[in-house]
Amino acid sequence: MKNDGASAKVVLSAPDIGRTLARLAHEITEKNPDCSNLVLVGIITRGVPLAARLSEKIKEINGIEIPVGALDVTFYRDDLARKGPNLNASPTNITFDITGKTVILVDDVLFTGRSIRAAIDAIMDLGRPGKIQLAALLDRGHRELPIRADYIGKNIPTSRDERVMVKLREVDGEDAVFVTGAENG
Amino acid sequence: MVDSPLVNFKGRHLLGIDDLSADEIIGLVNTANRFVEVSEREIKKLPTLRGKTVVNLFFEPSTRTRTSFEIAGKRLSADVINISAQSSSVVKGETFKDTVLNLASMRPDALVIRHPSPGTPLYASKFAGCPVINGGDGAHAHPTQALLDMMTIMERRKSLKNLNVAIIGDVLHSRVARSNISAFKRFDANITVCGPKTLMPAHMDNFGVRVTHDIYEAVEGADVIMMLRIQTERMAQGLFPSLREYSSRFCLDSKVMKKAKPDAIVTHPGPINRGIEISSEVADGKYSVILDQVTHGVAMRMAVLYLLCGGAD
Incomplete structure (x- = not known):
C-alpha cells in the first residue's frame, strides 16, 4: 500500500489517539451515567481494538x-x-x-454511513437493544445516509477522493492516522 | 479494500476441486467459518442474497446435500427451489438439456445439480447462464463435500499441511474419495486408500496415493481417517460376498483405531451403516467429527453460494 508517499499527512499521532479515546470514554460515561447497561461493539476490523481501548478507559x-x-x-x-x-x-x-442494553457501535472512520446502516441491521438480528449509539474515531464527512455519530474523536474535512488511513498497534503495529491525496490511476 | 485474486469467484462454476487452488480452498474455508456463528443465532438469517434464486436440481436421492444447500440458501435470504427428477418433466421424457434450458429461462442465480452421470454439471454449465454447483455427479466429484471436510479437519488440526490420511471403503464408486484426494493433494498429504480389490479402481497410483487392502496398515499413524459408505446394492453386483465378510475386514472399530494417532479424527460423508463400515463405538466416540461435518456443510454451502452469486461483478 502506498501510504507513505509524499502526500501522506499525519492528522493524529499516537498520543493524540490516546487523548482522543480518553475524551470519548469521558463523554460516554457522561451521557450514560448508569454504565452497567452499556456494551461496546466494535465493527471489524479496526473498530474492535478501539472498542477494547474505550472499555479500558x-x-x-x-x-x-x-x-x-x-x-x-x-x-x-x-x-x-x-x-x-x-x-x-x-x-x-x-x-x-444485547437485548435491553445500550449498544455503542465503535468504528474507526465515519464516511458514507453505509457501514453503520449495515451494523445497525446486523445488531438488530442479534437481539433488541434498548438503545444504539455510535462512536467514531474520525468523521470525514460525505454522508450518503441520514446517520450521525454520538461521539466523534475528530472531524477531518476531506475531499471524496482522498484516503483516510487509520493504523492501530493491535492490527498494524503502530498508532497513527494519515490522510493521503487521491491516488494516481 | 484491495481486491486479492481470491475474491474472483463471482460468476464461476464449482464443478470440482480441480478448479480450485490451495489459496482458494483456504479462502472458502475462512469464509465458511464466518457463517458458522449464524446457525447458532436465534434469528438464523442474513440478508446477503436477498432477491437471488437458487435452484436445486437433483436427479439422485439425497437428504443431506439437498437439505444443506436449501438451508444454506435460506439462511442467506435467497429463494430456494427444489426439483427432484421424480417430480419433474424428466419423467415425461424431457431431455436433461431441455430441463436445464427451461430452468435457465426463469433466470436463477445459481443451479445446484446432482446427477448419476459424471460430467453432467460441466455439460449444464455450458448453457445454464448462471453459476453451476456440482452437488455430486456419479463417481466423479462432490466438491462441496470435500470443502466441508477440509473445513472440519482445519478446525481440529489448524493446518492441512502434510497430514497422513487414510481413505477407506468403496473407493471405486466414491466421488467423495476423488474430490478429497484432489483437495488433500494441494496440501501435500500422504494419502492411503484402502478397500477390497473389487472396490478399488485400477491405477490409483496415478493419483499419487498408496493402495492397501489391510485396514490396520491404512490406519497406522493416520491423522485423518475418512470412511466411505458401503452401498449395500453393490453386493448384488457381486463386488463383495457378504456384508459380514466386508465388515470383518474393513469395519473401523476401536481395535483398528488403536493404530491411529491419539488425536486422529474420523470423518464419514453419511449416511453411515452402523456395524458395517464403522462401529457405533467409533461413530459416536471421541474421534468422530461426523456431525460436525453436517454442521459445517451448511456453513460451507453458504460460503459457496455467497461467493458465486454475491461477489464482485
Missing part, C-alpha cells in the same frame, strides 16, 4: 467493566457487488445478550 474512570464484542457487517452491506467479498475477515463474536 471507562474502567479507569468508574471501575465498571464494559463487555466488548466484534461485529462483522460484510453480509449486511449493500455494496457487495461493487467491492467484492473479503475472504479474510473475522466472524462476529458477541458473547453477551
Whole structure:
C-alpha cells in the first residue's frame, strides 16, 4: 500500500489517539451515567481494538467493566457487488445478550454511513437493544445516509477522493492516522 | 479494500476441486467459518442474497446435500427451489438439456445439480447462464463435500499441511474419495486408500496415493481417517460376498483405531451403516467429527453460494 508517499499527512499521532479515546470514554460515561447497561461493539476490523481501548478507559474512570464484542457487517452491506467479498475477515463474536442494553457501535472512520446502516441491521438480528449509539474515531464527512455519530474523536474535512488511513498497534503495529491525496490511476 | 485474486469467484462454476487452488480452498474455508456463528443465532438469517434464486436440481436421492444447500440458501435470504427428477418433466421424457434450458429461462442465480452421470454439471454449465454447483455427479466429484471436510479437519488440526490420511471403503464408486484426494493433494498429504480389490479402481497410483487392502496398515499413524459408505446394492453386483465378510475386514472399530494417532479424527460423508463400515463405538466416540461435518456443510454451502452469486461483478 502506498501510504507513505509524499502526500501522506499525519492528522493524529499516537498520543493524540490516546487523548482522543480518553475524551470519548469521558463523554460516554457522561451521557450514560448508569454504565452497567452499556456494551461496546466494535465493527471489524479496526473498530474492535478501539472498542477494547474505550472499555479500558471507562474502567479507569468508574471501575465498571464494559463487555466488548466484534461485529462483522460484510453480509449486511449493500455494496457487495461493487467491492467484492473479503475472504479474510473475522466472524462476529458477541458473547453477551444485547437485548435491553445500550449498544455503542465503535468504528474507526465515519464516511458514507453505509457501514453503520449495515451494523445497525446486523445488531438488530442479534437481539433488541434498548438503545444504539455510535462512536467514531474520525468523521470525514460525505454522508450518503441520514446517520450521525454520538461521539466523534475528530472531524477531518476531506475531499471524496482522498484516503483516510487509520493504523492501530493491535492490527498494524503502530498508532497513527494519515490522510493521503487521491491516488494516481 | 484491495481486491486479492481470491475474491474472483463471482460468476464461476464449482464443478470440482480441480478448479480450485490451495489459496482458494483456504479462502472458502475462512469464509465458511464466518457463517458458522449464524446457525447458532436465534434469528438464523442474513440478508446477503436477498432477491437471488437458487435452484436445486437433483436427479439422485439425497437428504443431506439437498437439505444443506436449501438451508444454506435460506439462511442467506435467497429463494430456494427444489426439483427432484421424480417430480419433474424428466419423467415425461424431457431431455436433461431441455430441463436445464427451461430452468435457465426463469433466470436463477445459481443451479445446484446432482446427477448419476459424471460430467453432467460441466455439460449444464455450458448453457445454464448462471453459476453451476456440482452437488455430486456419479463417481466423479462432490466438491462441496470435500470443502466441508477440509473445513472440519482445519478446525481440529489448524493446518492441512502434510497430514497422513487414510481413505477407506468403496473407493471405486466414491466421488467423495476423488474430490478429497484432489483437495488433500494441494496440501501435500500422504494419502492411503484402502478397500477390497473389487472396490478399488485400477491405477490409483496415478493419483499419487498408496493402495492397501489391510485396514490396520491404512490406519497406522493416520491423522485423518475418512470412511466411505458401503452401498449395500453393490453386493448384488457381486463386488463383495457378504456384508459380514466386508465388515470383518474393513469395519473401523476401536481395535483398528488403536493404530491411529491419539488425536486422529474420523470423518464419514453419511449416511453411515452402523456395524458395517464403522462401529457405533467409533461413530459416536471421541474421534468422530461426523456431525460436525453436517454442521459445517451448511456453513460451507453458504460460503459457496455467497461467493458465486454475491461477489464482485
